[in-house]
Structures are given as structure tokens and as C-alpha cells.
Amino acid sequence: LAGCPPDRFGMLVSANCTTEDLYIAQKFTREVMHSTNIAVPAHALYGNGLPEVFDILRQSHPLDIINQASTTLCLGLDVHYAQSVVEVRLHQAKARGARIISISPNPQSLNIFVEECLQPIPGKETELIQRLCDLIGNDPSNTCAAPTQLRHAADLLREASSLVILTGPAFLAHPDNHALLPAVDRLARQTSARLIALPEQSNLAGSLLLGVSSPFNPAGQEVDALYLAGEDIPPSLPGRPFLIYQNIYPPIGALTEEPSGARRADLLLPAAAFTEGGGTLVDYSGCIQALNPAVQPPGEALPTWEILSRIARHLGAPGFDYPTLAALQAEIAAIPAFQPQSRVDSSSAPQPLPSSRSPYPPSGDHTYLGFPLSRYVAGLRPLHPPG
Structure with a gap:
């Protein structure tokens, strides 16, 4: 690292990492490293709509407000696994008489107990939301031609005394999110x-507030050294960079037979999980949540921030x-974006990132620190079979 030119160094860091x-x-x-080549691969999943995702996150409230809602509208929300705690809240709301409405192009587990379920053709979600707005506003050009289900949903939303809109991962990361989210x-x-x-990544808001966003993509930009903090080795890399792999999981192929064409890491650094090292994250409502360690890290594992700090000191870097x-945490608290009065300031909104800049192909599975959870959670394998 000491001899690596700034433009030949790159880092990928996970949006599931702690704020520290x-x-x-x-x-x-x-x-x-005096480089700007650092990226959060999850940001590219939101493509051109990343600023709109940031805007929705700025307006987001704690989950507790469902307890006071007369009606809850669920948009692109899969509560079967990733948002299972939300399903409990929705069942509780239904039990006390609240109305639940779902809009999703794909069948969802919550559809069996909602009052109204709208299933738009994939790609037509923005049009449906816009028609709902017109119906609620009593636009006569839309009222007569609207399907009965759509009119019923509009009536329920118009009559709601206290409405909560849950925007799930399928809407936030929708290919048309730059138009869909303004409609929401x-x-x-x-x-x-x-x-x-409700984004899929646990610390997406923290990564955006810190400004860890750039167009760097190691799949399209050759580097001499690539540092992976909580991310898997990209399947396609130009050249042969020195790979530093830091994670709680072993890289694919490190402990088993290496897949054809895959790269092995040159240096493995065992990281501590959040349950072992503690820290904080910024949740979907903009609140800083403390993560208290429950057990000691195994072996020589350390929190990612501590490993990087040790390397920096070894390289003679101050601070x-x-x-x-x-x-x-005291140093981070001094950052303007982390001051309570500045957290809703839209001036720090990120720039759009084309989804083609992601170094990883879509997995179709719930991932954590770069890996599909079905690889490590046996109960998920039947839900997400390989391939």
C-alpha cells in the first residue's frame, strides 16, 4: 500500500458496515491513500434514483407510528423474511381494526390479510401511483375509467384519518425509482x-450521510490494490490487483474448491461482527442506533475500523x-451531517449512479456483507435455491 499511487488504489465498503x-x-x-476511489456497491443498485432514495430516507419516521395509523399502505414490501418485524406490526395493526393496503407487482405473504391488494404489471408501478393520486384528487378524467379495485384503494386512502406509507426495497431499488419515488x-x-x-441495507442512510459515494467501479477501472471491507471479491476484475479481503465470512473458494475463473484474495483479514465489536448505525428514520457487543471476537478478529486504523498507523499516517x-464516535459526532439540525439538509444529497457501475451482478437473494444469507442460514436455502 505504501507504494501504491492514489489513482491505482480502490476500496469497496458495505452499506451493512457500522458508521464507524x-x-x-x-x-x-x-x-x-490520497485517493477518491471508494464506493459502496449498494448505492449503484439505486441507480439514477439515488437522490430520490435519499429524499425518502430524509422524510422517514420510526416504525412505531404504525401503532397510531388508521391505514397503512405497503409499497413493494416483502415481509416474509427481510422485514419480518414489520409483519408483526402489521398483524397487530390489523387486530386493532386498522386497514392494510398492498401494492406490489409480485405476490407477497402479507396479501392474505390486507383489505385491498393491487398488483400492477411490472414496470407500471409509477403509472399506478400517479393514477391513485388523480383519483384521490377527484380528477374526473380518471375516475370513470379506473378499475374497481383502484377506486376502492383510492377511497380508503382518501378516508384515512392517519395514513402511513411503508416503502419497501422493491420500490426503493426499482429501475424507474427516479420517477416512482417522486410519485410516492x-x-x-x-x-x-x-x-x-425500508431499504434492504442496514446502514444505507449512514453511508449516504457520510458521503461515501463515488462512481468508482473496479470492474471497469484497473487498480493495483483493491481493499474489500465487507464485500465479496468481484467476479470480473481487469488486470491482477493485490486483493485485501476483510470480512466476517471467508471469500467464496477460500475454504472450498475455487470456482472457475474466480480470484483468491492475497491477504485475508478477519473482521469482527457487529455483535462482537459494537458501534452504531443510522436507521431508516435517521436515528443513531447503538450496537452493543454481546461476545468477544473470535481469534484475531477486530472491528473493521480498528484494522484500518492499525494499518494507517503502521504507514505513518496521523489522526x-x-x-x-x-x-x-466523538470525532464522527462533530461532522455537520451528523448534527441533529443538519440531518435533514438536502444539500448533501448524493449524485445519481448508473446501476451498470455495480461490480456485482444481482443475486436475487437477501445479502449481508456481500454474501447471500442462504449460503449461511440453512432455513433460507429452500426459499433461495442456487441458480
């Missing part, structure tokens, strides 16, 4: 609804002497 990990990863890249925002304003955004996690 994300902050140090960015600081290491910029102040130690229009619907929320028209009905005086409160929004809850990485953190005696405790609390000392690091």
Missing part, C-alpha cells in the same frame, strides 16, 4: 401521510490513534 467502519474506510482512502412523495403529501422507508470506540 464506513467513516474510517473513507478517511483511510482519502487521507492515507406526491401521494404522501396529497394524503398527509407519514413515510417509512488514527483512537484509544476507544467512544473516541472515534
Whole structure:
């Protein structure tokens, strides 16, 4: 690393990492390596709609507001696994008499107990939301021609005394999200609804607030050294960069037969899980959530921020002497974006990132730290069989 030119170094860091990990990863890249080649691959999943996702996150409320809602509208929400805690809240709301409405192009587990279920043709979600807005506004050009289900849903939303709109991963990461999410925002304003955004990544909001966003993509930009913090080895890399792999999981092929064409890491660094190292994340409502360690890290595993800080000190870089996690958190707390009065400031909105910039193909599975959970959670394998 000491001999690597700034433009020949790159880092990929997961949006599931703690805020401390994300902050140090960015600081290491910029102040130690003097590079801007750092990216959160999950950002590319939101493509041109990343600023709109950020705007929805800025408006998002805590999940507790479902308890007071008379009606809850679920948009692209799969509660079967990833948002299972939300399903419990929805069942509780249904039990006390609240109305549940679902809009999703694919059948969802919650459809069996909702009052109205709209299933638009894939790709037509934006048009459906816009028609709902017109119907709620009593636009006569849309009322007569609207299907009965759509008119019924519009009536339920118009009559709701307290409406909550849950925007799930399928809407947030929709290919048309740059148009779909403004339509959702229009619907929320028209009905005086409160929004809850539920992205798949646990610390997406934290990564955006820290500004860890750039067009860097190692699949299309050759580098000499690539540092992977909580991400898998990209399947396609030009050249042969020195690969530093830091994760709680072994890379694919490290402990089993290596897949054809896959790269092995040159250096493996065992990271501690959030249950072992602690830290914080910024949840979907913009609140900082503390993660308290439950057990000691195994072997020589360390939190990602501590590993990077040790490397920085070894390279002679100042400013990485953190005696405790609390000392690091005090430094992060001084960042303007993490001041309570600044957290809703849209001036820090990220730039759009074309989805083609993602170094990883879509997995179709729920992932954590770069890996599909069905690889490690046996109960998920029947739901997400290989291939």
C-alpha cells in the first residue's frame, strides 16, 4: 500500500458496515491513500434514483407510528423474511381494526390479510401511483375509467384519518425509482401521510450521510490494490490487483474448491461482527442506533475500523490513534451531517449512479456483507435455491 499511487488504489465498503467502519474506510482512502476511489456497491443498485432514495430516507419516521395509523399502505414490501418485524406490526395493526393496503407487482405473504391488494404489471408501478393520486384528487378524467379495485384503494386512502406509507426495497431499488419515488412523495403529501422507508441495507442512510459515494467501479477501472471491507471479491476484475479481503465470512473458494475463473484474495483479514465489536448505525428514520457487543471476537478478529486504523498507523499516517470506540464516535459526532439540525439538509444529497457501475451482478437473494444469507442460514436455502 505504501507504494501504491492514489489513482491505482480502490476500496469497496458495505452499506451493512457500522458508521464507524464506513467513516474510517473513507478517511483511510482519502487521507492515507490520497485517493477518491471508494464506493459502496449498494448505492449503484439505486441507480439514477439515488437522490430520490435519499429524499425518502430524509422524510422517514420510526416504525412505531404504525401503532397510531388508521391505514397503512405497503409499497413493494416483502415481509416474509427481510422485514419480518414489520409483519408483526402489521398483524397487530390489523387486530386493532386498522386497514392494510398492498401494492406490489409480485405476490407477497402479507396479501392474505390486507383489505385491498393491487398488483400492477411490472414496470407500471409509477403509472399506478400517479393514477391513485388523480383519483384521490377527484380528477374526473380518471375516475370513470379506473378499475374497481383502484377506486376502492383510492377511497380508503382518501378516508384515512392517519395514513402511513411503508416503502419497501422493491420500490426503493426499482429501475424507474427516479420517477416512482417522486410519485410516492406526491401521494404522501396529497394524503398527509407519514413515510417509512425500508431499504434492504442496514446502514444505507449512514453511508449516504457520510458521503461515501463515488462512481468508482473496479470492474471497469484497473487498480493495483483493491481493499474489500465487507464485500465479496468481484467476479470480473481487469488486470491482477493485490486483493485485501476483510470480512466476517471467508471469500467464496477460500475454504472450498475455487470456482472457475474466480480470484483468491492475497491477504485475508478477519473482521469482527457487529455483535462482537459494537458501534452504531443510522436507521431508516435517521436515528443513531447503538450496537452493543454481546461476545468477544473470535481469534484475531477486530472491528473493521480498528484494522484500518492499525494499518494507517503502521504507514505513518496521523489522526488514527483512537484509544476507544467512544473516541472515534466523538470525532464522527462533530461532522455537520451528523448534527441533529443538519440531518435533514438536502444539500448533501448524493449524485445519481448508473446501476451498470455495480461490480456485482444481482443475486436475487437477501445479502449481508456481500454474501447471500442462504449460503449461511440453512432455513433460507429452500426459499433461495442456487441458480
